[in-house]
Amino acid sequence: MNTPIPAELLSVGTELLRGEIVDTNAAFIASQLPLLGFELQRLTTAGDNLDYLSDVLKQAMGRATLVIASGGLGPTQDDLTREAIAAAIGEKVAVDPELERNLRGMFTRMGREMPPHNLKQATLIPSATALPNPRGTAPGWWVEKNGKVIVTLPGPPREMTPMWQNEVVPRLKTRFPTLPILARTVKTFLIAEASVAERLQPFFAVDNPTLGIYAKPDGIQARLIASGNDAARLIDESEAKLRELLAPYVWGKDDDTLEGVVGGWLVKHKLTLATIEDVSGGLLASTISGSPQSPGYYHAGVIAPNDHAKVAWGVSPDLIKQHGAVSAPVAEAMASAVRDRLAADIGVSVTGIAGPSAKPPGVVFIGVADSSGVKSWQQQYQAGRADTRERAAISALFRLRERLIELELA
Amino acid sequence: MNTPIPAELLSVGTELLRGEIVDTNAAFIASQLPLLGFELQRLTTAGDNLDYLSDVLKQAMGRATLVIASGGLGPTQDDLTREAIAAAIGEKVAVDPELERNLRGMFTRMGREMPPHNLKQATLIPSATALPNPRGTAPGWWVEKNGKVIVTLPGPPREMTPMWQNEVVPRLKTRFPTLPILARTVKTFLIAEASVAERLQPFFAVDNPTLGIYAKPDGIQARLIASGNDAARLIDESEAKLRELLAPYVWGKDDDTLEGVVGGWLVKHKLTLATIEDVSGGLLASTISGSPQSPGYYHAGVIAPNDHAKVAWGVSPDLIKQHGAVSAPVAEAMASAVRDRLAADIGVSVTGIAGPSAKPPGVVFIGVADSSGVKSWQQQYQAGRADTRERAAISALFRLRERLIELELA
Numbered sequence: 055m056n057t058p059i060p061a062e063l064l065s066v067g068t069e070l071l072r073g074e075i076v077d078t079n080a081a082f083i084a085s086q087l088p089l090l091g092f093e094l095q096r097l098t099t100a101g102d103n104l105d106y107l108s109d110v111l112k113q114a115m116g117r118a119t120l121v122i123a124s125g126g127l128g129p130t131q132d133d134l135t136r137e138a139i140a141a142a143i144g145e146k147v148a149v150d151p152e153l154e155r156n157l158r159g160m161f162t163r164m165g166r167e168m169p170p171h172n173l174k175q176a177t178l179i180p181s182a183t184a185l186p187n188p189r190g191t192a193p194g195w196w197v198e199k200n201g202k203v204i205v206t207l208p209g210p211p212r213e214m215t216p217m218w219q220n221e222v223v224p225r226l227k228t229r230f231p232t233l234p235i236l237a238r239t240v241k242t243f244l245i246a247e248a249s250v251a252e253r254l255q256p257f258f259a260v261d262n263p264t265l266g267i268y269a270k271p272d273g274i275q276a277r278l279i280a281s282g283n284d285a286a287r288l289i290d291e292s293e294a295k296l297r298e299l300l301a302p303y304v305w306g307k308d309d310d311t312l313e314g315v316v317g318g319w320l321v322k323h324k325l326t327l328a329t330i331e332d333v334s335g336g337l338l339a340s341t342i343s344g345s346p347q348s349p350g351y352y353h354a355g356v357i358a359p360n361d362h363a364k365v366a367w368g369v370s371p372d373l374i375k376q377h378g379a380v381s382a383p384v385a386e387a388m389a390s391a392v393r394d395r396l397a398a399d400i401g402v403s404v405t406g407i408a409g410p411s412a413k414p415p416g417v418v419f420i421g422v423a424d425s426s427g428v429k430s431w432q433q434q435y436q437a438g439r440a441d442t443r444e445r446a447a448i449s450a451l452f453r454l455r456e457r458l459i460e461l462e463l464a
Numbered sequence: 465m466n467t468p469i470p471a472e473l474l475s476v477g478t479e480l481l482r483g484e485i486v487d488t489n490a491a492f493i494a495s496q497l498p499l500l501g502f503e504l505q506r507l508t509t510a511g512d513n514l515d516y517l518s519d520v521l522k523q524a525m526g527r528a529t530l531v532i533a534s535g536g537l538g539p540t541q542d543d544l545t546r547e548a549i550a551a552a553i554g555e556k557v558a559v560d561p562e563l564e565r566n567l568r569g570m571f572t573r574m575g576r577e578m579p580p581h582n583l584k585q586a587t588l589i590p591s592a593t594a595l596p597n598p599r600g601t602a603p604g605w606w607v608e609k610n611g612k613v614i615v616t617l618p619g620p621p622r623e624m625t626p627m628w629q630n631e632v633v634p635r636l637k638t639r640f641p642t643l644p645i646l647a648r649t650v651k652t653f654l655i656a657e658a659s660v661a662e663r664l665q666p667f668f669a670v671d672n673p674t675l676g677i678y679a680k681p682d683g684i685q686a687r688l689i690a691s692g693n694d695a696a697r698l699i700d701e702s703e704a705k706l707r708e709l710l711a712p713y714v715w716g717k718d719d720d721t722l723e724g725v726v727g728g729w730l731v732k733h734k735l736t737l738a739t740i741e742d743v744s745g746g747l748l749a750s751t752i753s754g755s756p757q758s759p760g761y762y763h764a765g766v767i768a769p770n771d772h773a774k775v776a777w778g779v780s781p782d783l784i785k786q787h788g789a790v791s792a793p794v795a796e797a798m799a800s801a802v803r804d805r806l807a808a809d810i811g812v813s814v815t816g817i818a819g820p821s822a823k824p825p826g827v828v829f830i831g832v833a834d835s836s837g838v839k840s841w842q843q844q845y846q847a848g849r850a851d852t853r854e855r856a857a858i859s860a861l862f863r864l865r866e867r868l869i870e871l872e873l874a
Contacts, residue, residue, distance in 0.1 A: 071504040073495025074678050074687075078486055080509070085483025094481040095516070097509035099490070106505070268484050277484070329767075335753025336746035339767045343745025346849065348769070354776070355767030357739075357749045363764035366806070396776070439756065 058093035059230055062114040066126035066135050067209060068101040079124045079207070079214055088279055090223065091232035092120055102126065107138035115142065115202050120230070125209035127192035129172040135206055136177060136195065143199050145179040153177070153184055157191060185221040189213045196225055203229060234285040238293050241310060242303040243273035243452045250274045253299045263292050272312055272448050276300070305455060312451040313345045319458040320351040320400075328398035329355040329450075330367060330388045332379070333406035333418060337447035353398040358388070367391050380405050382419050382430040389421035390428050400424045400457075404450045406433075408442040415439075418446040422457045429457060468503035469640055472524040476536035476545050477619060478511040489534045489617070489624055498689055500633065501642035502530055512536060517548035525552065525612050530640070535619035537602035539582040545616055546587060546605065553609050555589040563587070563594055567601060595631040599623045606635055613639060644695040648703050651720060652713035653683035653862045660684045663709045673702050682722055682858050686710070715865060722861040723755045729868040730761040730810075738808035739765040739860075740777060740798045742789070743816035743828060747857035763808040768798070777801050790815050792829050792840040799831035800838050810834045810867075814860045816843075818852040825849075828856040832867045839867060 063084065065077050080097055087094050095118060100110050107126070114121045126135030140147045153176035161168040175192050178184060185194030185205075190213040197204040205222055207214045242250065247269050254276060257265040263280035276296055280288040297304050306315050320327055331338045339355035342348055358364045361379055365371050368391030369384060377383045385405050393401030406418030416435035421428060431453050435442045473494065475487050490507055497504050505528060510520050517536070524531045536545030550557045563586035571578040585602050588594060595604030595615075600623040607614040615632055617624045652660065657679050664686060667675040673690035686706055690698040707714050716725050730737055741748045749765035752758055768774045771789055775781050778801030779794060787793045795815050803811030816828030826845035831838060841863050845852045 065507075069676070069678075070491075071494055071507060072498060072676065073491040073493065073504075074676060076486060076488055076491040081480075081483040081486040083483065084481055088482060094483075095511065096520075097475075097481060099507035099509075101505065110506075266479070266482065266484060268479070334750070335758070335762075336749025336751075336765060336767075339746025340744070340750050340853075341746075343767065343769060344850065344853070348745070352745075352767075352769055354769065354773035355746060357746075357753065357762075357765030357767075359753060359759055359762055359764065363806070366764070396773070440754065443750075443754070 058088070059091055059120060060118040061087055061092040061094050061120040061122065062118040063094055063097045064107075064110055064114060064121065064123040065097065065099040066102070066107065066123060067099075068132070070099045070125075071101045079209065079211060082211070082215065083122060083124065083207075083218065086218070086223075089235050089237055090226050091230060091235060091281075092226075102132040102134055104134050104138055104141065107134055108141035111138055111142040111204070115204070119201070120203050120205070120226075122205045122207065124207045124214060127175065127194070127206060127208045129169070129175055129191065131171070133174070136174070136179075139182075139195070139197060139204055139206065140179045143179075143181065143197070143204075145181060147174075147177040147179055149173060149176050150178040150184070153193060156193075160191060185217055187213055187217055189216060194221065196222075198229075233282045235279065235281040236285045236289045237277060237279045238289050239275050239277045239308050240293060240296050240300065240304055241270075241273055241275050241306045242300055243305055243312070243448070245274060245300070245303040247274050250276060250300065254296065256299075257292070257296070263288055271444055273303075273305070305452065311345070312448060312455065313341050314347075316451055316455050316458065317342075317345045317347045317351060319455070319462070321347060323458070323462070325399040326351050326353040327400050327402065327454075328353045328392040328396035329402050329404075330358055330364075330392040331355075331404040331447070331450075332357070332359050332364070333408050334404045334443050334447040334450070335359060337443055338402070338404055338450050341447055341451065354392075354396045356392055356396075364388060368395050380407050380417055380419060382421075382432065385419035385421035385430045386423070386428040387421075389423035389430075393423040400454070402450050402454050404446050406442065406446050408439040408446075416442050418442070418449065420446075420450045420453045422454055424457065424461060426461070468498070469501055469530060470528040471497055471502040471504050471530040471532065472528040473504055473507045474517075474520055474524060474531065474533040475507065475509040476512070476517065476533055477509075478542070480509045480535075481511045489619065489621060492621070492625065493532060493534065493617075493628065496628070496633075499645050499647055500636050501640060501645060501691075502636075512542040512544055514544050514548055514551065517544055518551040521548055521552040521614070525614070529611070530613050530615070530636075532615045532617065534617045534624060537585065537604070537616060537618045539579070539585055539601065541581070543584070546584070546589075549592075549605070549607060549614055549616065550589045553589075553591065553607070553614075555591060557584075557587040557589055559583060559586050560588040560594070563603060566603075570601060595627055597623055597627055599626060604631065606632075608639075643692050645689065645691040646695045646699045647687060647689045648699050649685050649687045649718050650703060650706050650710065650714055651680075651683055651685050651716045652710055653715055653722075653858070655684060655710070655713040657684050660686060660710065664706065666709075667702070667706070673698055681854055683713075683715070715862065721755070722858060722865065723751050724757075726861055726865050726868065727752075727755050727757045727761060729865070729872070731757060733868070733872070735809040736761050736763040737810050737812065737864075738763045738802040738806035739812050739814075740768055740774075740802040741765075741814040741857070741860075742767070742769050742774070743818050744814045744853050744857040744860070745769060747853055748812070748814055748860050751857055751861065764802075764806045766802055766806075774798060778805050790817050790827055790829060792831075792842065795829035795831035795840045796833070796838045797831075799833035799840075803833040810864070812860050812864050814856050816852065816856050818849040818856075826852050828852070828859065830856075830860045830863045832864055834867065834871060836871070 182195040195206040263278040388403035389401040401423040403421035421430040592605040605616040673688040798813035799811040811833040813831035
């Protein structure tokens with residue numbers, strides 16, 4: 055096993071301290087550091103103040119081996135990360151001729167004259183080398199001084215992420231070589247966080263791989279991180295054991311999404327899909343259609359928020375009268391109706407109540423109709439309107455996946 | 465004007481340092497502090513380590529008058545915020561009989577026995593009073609010591625937000641009375657951030673109200689914060705001036721949403737709405753149906769991802785052949801078709817290309833059909849698949865709003 059190397063992260067920008075943006079960069083960088091052998095020990099968010107920033111940097115360098123600063127690389131006088139690092143390590147910033155040439159070339163290609171204040175984006179200190187930024191005017195810095203490394207990254211995520219992946223990760227791997235480290239996330243649905251923790255108790259006694267359990271909108275996730283020369287074997291064996299302990303709730307791993315998993319099954323079996331929903335109001339459709347493969351199987355969808363619309367799509371008014379619109383028979387009739395009317399192989403329905411009404415809110419029925427018949431499931435959520443809508447859509451995908459597995463096994 | 469009171473925020477939890485969750489609590493609290501007269505000077509995120517936490521707390525109390533700690537109030541041995549505060553100010557935690565009674569009562573009502581380790585959630589220190597938490601087992605703390613105030617809040621946002629609003633805000637207002645402070649946000653669409661900044665140049669020379677400009681998915685927002693006895697007049701006058709400078713791009717203010725604004729118009733004029741979309745794949749429908757008032761006007765919606773589905777809903781195949789599915793005539797035909805077929809007063813359509821295809825991606829047409837005819841607009845986005853989908857849905861709402869204004873004025 056590796057002994058983790060201490061790291062700190064500094065997010066720079068008064069806009070973060072005013073709550074005007076959420077710091078997604080910090081979460082991204084934090085999630086990547088363990089895979090490179092680092093342990094993030096502190097994250098500090100500070101405003102655009104030179105003394106304050108250089109003070110925070112000095113403190114961080116006193117504690118950690120790697121300090122990453124994100125933001126504050128823009129061209130305005132409020133962008134002070136470069137100056138703060140220079141002050142913290144006692145060096146002076148100066149314009150680098152090659153960086154200046156690159157920057158002027160970038161403005162020329164945009165057909166604009168470079169404003170004079172942008173020149174500060176072409177500066178370096180003696181201990182810094184520049185990290186190229188093909189998506190913006192602010193290069194990053196890689197600083198080495200007294201055995202410590204400081205990295206600066208631009209604030210906009212679309213500039214930060216590629217610079218992290220293409221420039222910073224390779225340098226960190228060279229500068230701080232570690233034994234292999236591998237992560238694997240196993241994704242579940244319909245099982246509570248506490249039950250996952252209970253079933254995975256054996257993992258908590260082990261320190262390689264480590265286990266983390268996280269609640270996400272699409273279910274509870276278990277994340278394993280293994281390190282050492284044996285990491286590959288360890289992570290595969292641990293995943294297998296974890297899947298055994300959590301079966302039958304596991305639906306995917308790592309970057310899998312429920313809509314992607316379902317889409318894969320539909321493509322594999324050359325099946326088309328149609329949807330009809332009330333309570334989720336288009337969330338089921340938009341989740342399915344968010345998958346780039348969806349044009350291959352997603353036939354059409356319907357939002358039927360009221361009885362009138364349900365009847366128009368082929369649900370019998372008597373059925374609604376007899377059982378109510380939020381009921382198993384109506385969910386099944388809706389699924390069958392869109393399957394027939396939209397000439398799809400499979401019809402999926404969602405009907406439920408998210409807000410105040412005669413029935414208790416949080417009741418949702420999911421229907422799935424296919425060539426062998428129609429099936430429905432009832433769910434009960436203790437959640438607000440928005441969460442109930444979201445969970446209803448996710449449940450529909452999960453039930454569809456269950457049904458596809460049954461069909462394949464049949 | 466008020467002189468801002470220095471505040472610091474401490475987010476507690478190793479899960480934050482591992483990037484497993486994004487710290488939305490910090491952004492929420494940070495956005496509220498200026499309205500109470502505080503300036504957030506630093507935000508520190510630290511893991512579940514007692515020495516580390518009490519060290520960070522001591523440092524923060526040395527610099528700031530108000531220190532807010534969020535997270536680390538759970539029942540496990542990793543939840544150390546209470547112990548860290550006790551260590552930082554040299555007091556001892558002890559079980560409070562009344563808090564214990566409340567906690568046991570809560571478990572009894574859930575029909576469960578209280579696990580012994582939950583008892584730590586019923587502890588206090590001499591300088592702390594408890595902040596009730598009706599949504600969870602962890603009360604917050606309000607600590608006063610040596611002229612400083614420390615507040616603890618539970619980590620889950622659904623527990624944190626009501627505790628902040630119902631318990632913390634009133635106490636902060638009493639303990640740190642300020643002159644009035646008022647915020648107002650004006651929301652625009654279809655104007656670039658740089659153009660907003662240019663038009664609002666006169667505001668940057670003024671320090672009361674302050675102005676912030678933020679890019680959000682539904683457009684650029686300008687946020688004014690005014691303080692002093694004159695704040696009410698100042699904020700109204702500034703809003704009026706700002707609207708004048710930004711007309712005709714302004715569509716709402718403060719908590720307004722585009723779907724809420726559009727819904728308000730539809731309710732006022734007793735009009736019903738139907739939608740049909742391809743590229744946005746249900747995002748338009750789900751945004752509209754997310755509004756709690758939508759059952760009053762949202763009639764039905766259709767997702768028609770392919771030519772077959774468009775023809776099935778009433779678009780002429782010849783029209784698609786002649787102009788292509790992503791074209792003004794087809795957008796208009798789609799809007800008219802759902803208006804007729806779904807018997808709604810207004811039909812809105814979105815047709816476009818988000819991913820790789822024969823036409824350049826990012827082209828979107830919006831159609832609106834109503835009693836006086838049908839109209840369409842073309843948009844071109846330089847964005848990825850997900851962003852194009854989202855912007856197409858928002859554009860449709862914005863165009864619908866434009867059309868409703870024209871209809872009212874007609």
